[in-house]
Amino acid sequence: MPHDHHDHGHDHGHDHLSPSGHPFRADNDAPLTYWQTMEIAVRELLIEKGVTTAAEVQAQIEAMDARSPANGAAVVARAWTDPAFKARLLADASPAVREMGFDIGPLKLVAVENTDTVHNVIVCTLCSCYPRNLLGLPPDWYKTREYRSRTVKEPRKVLAEFGVDLPDSVTVRVHDSTADMRYLVVPARPAGTEGMDEAALAALVTRDSMIGTGLPRRPA
Amino acid sequence: MAEPGQRVRVARMMPPGHVRAPAYLRGKTGVIERRLGAFGNPEKLAYGLPAEPRDLFRVRFTMAEVWGAEAGHPADTIDAEIYEHWLEPVTGETGDAA
Numbered sequence: 001m002p003h004d005h006h007d008h009g010h011d012h013g014h015d016h017l018s019p020s021g022h023p024f025r026a027d028n029d030a031p032l033t034y035w036q037t038m039e040i041a042v043r044e045l046l047i048e049k050g051v052t053t054a055a056e057v058q059a060q061i062e063a064m065d066a067r068s069p070a071n072g073a074a075v076v077a078r079a080w081t082d083p084a085f086k087a088r089l090l091a092d093a094s095p096a097v098r099e100m101g102f103d104i105g106p107l108k109l110v111a112v113e114n115t116d117t118v119h120n121v122i123v124c125t126l127c128s129c130y131p132r133n134l135l136g137l138p139p140d141w142y143k144t145r146e147y148r149s150r151t152v153k154e155p156r157k158v159l160a161e162f163g164v165d166l167p168d169s170v171t172v173r174v175h176d177s178t179a180d181m182r183y184l185v186v187p188a189r190p191a192g193t194e195g196m197d198e199a200a201l202a203a204l205v206t207r208d209s210m211i212g213t214g215l216p217r218r219p220a
Numbered sequence: 221m222a223e224p225g226q227r228v229r230v231a232r233m234m235p236p237g238h239v240r241a242p243a244y245l246r247g248k249t250g251v252i253e254r255r256l257g258a259f260g261n262p263e264k265l266a267y268g269l270p271a272e273p274r275d276l277f278r279v280r281f282t283m284a285e286v287w288g289a290e291a292g293h294p295a296d297t298i299d300a301e302i303y304e305h306w307l308e309p310v311t312g313e314t315g316d317a318a
C-alpha cells in the first residue's frame with residue numbers, strides 16, 4: 001500500500017511528505033555508535049599491520065552479497081529431480097550441497113522436507129540464525145521480535161499472514177535454530193511440473209518457500 | 221547419553237551469560253530427534269574461554285507440552301538444538317511427543 005497514507009491523518013499537514021507523497025526518510029546523521037567505531041578501528045589496525053587488505057575486505061563483502069536464494073533453489077530443484085540426491089540431502093545436507101559445487105564454508109545445514117502431511121518452518125528465536133552461506137542475507141522480517149516470538153507460539157497464524165493456509169491434516173513442524181545448525185526447507189514439488197527440467201523447476205523455488213513461510217510458484 | 225527416541229527434559233536453571241537453551245523450553249520435556257555431534261560449549265566460546273566439546277541434540281517438543289492449553293494445534297511441534305548439559309533423562313513417564 002505505498003500510497004495509502006490514511007494513517008498519517010491530515011491534521012498535521014503534508015510538510016513531512018516528499019513531492020511523491022512519501023514521508024522523507026531521515027538521514028543517518030547520528031554519531032557513530034560504540035561498536036561502529038570499534039569496527040572501523042579494528043579494521044584499520046588489521047590493514048595497517050598487514051593482516052588483511054582493504055581489497056580482501058571488499059572481496060569478502062562481494063562474496064557475501066553474491067550469495068542468493070538462487071543457490072538454494074538449485075539445491076531444491078536437484079532434490080526434486082534426483083531421488084538419490086534428495087536422500088543424501090535429507091541425511092546430511094552440507095556435503096550434499098558441497099557436492100553441487102557451492103562453497104558454504106563451515107555451514108552445518110539440516111534440510112527438512114515438506115510433504116502432504118508435514119509443513120516445516122524455520123525461525124531463530126534467540127537471534128537471527130539463517131543459512132547465509134547458502135541463501136545470502138535473511139529478509140528483515142525474519143529478524144523481527146514479532147516473527148521470532150510468534151512463530152513458535154502460533155505458527156499457523158503467522159503462516160496464514162504470509163498466505164499459507166494449512167489444513168488440520170498437515171502437521172506443522174517449527175525448527176528453532178538455537179545453536180550450530182542452519183535449516184533449509186525443501187518445499188513439496190508443485191503439481192503440473194512433470195517433465196520440467198532442473199533450471200525451470202529452480203525458477204519456481206522462492207526464498208520464502210525455503211524458509212517455510214511460502215510455497216513454490218505454480219508453473220505458468 | 222541420549223539416543224534418538226529417548227525422552228529428555230530441558231533443565232530449569234536460569235544462569236546468567238550467553239546461553240543457547242531458549243527460556244521458553246526450560247523445564248519442558250521432549251524426544252531426541254537426532255544427534256548432531258559435539259560442538260564447543262557456546263557458554264564459554266562467547267567469552268573467548270577454552271570451550272570443551274559438548275554433544276548437541278535436536279529435541280522435538282509438542283505445542284501441547286510447550287504452551288499447554290494455549291496451544292492452538294497441540295500436535296504441532298517445535299524442534300530445537302539443545303546441548304547435553306541442559307538435558308536430563310526422563311524415565312517412567314509416557315509422553316505424547318511426536
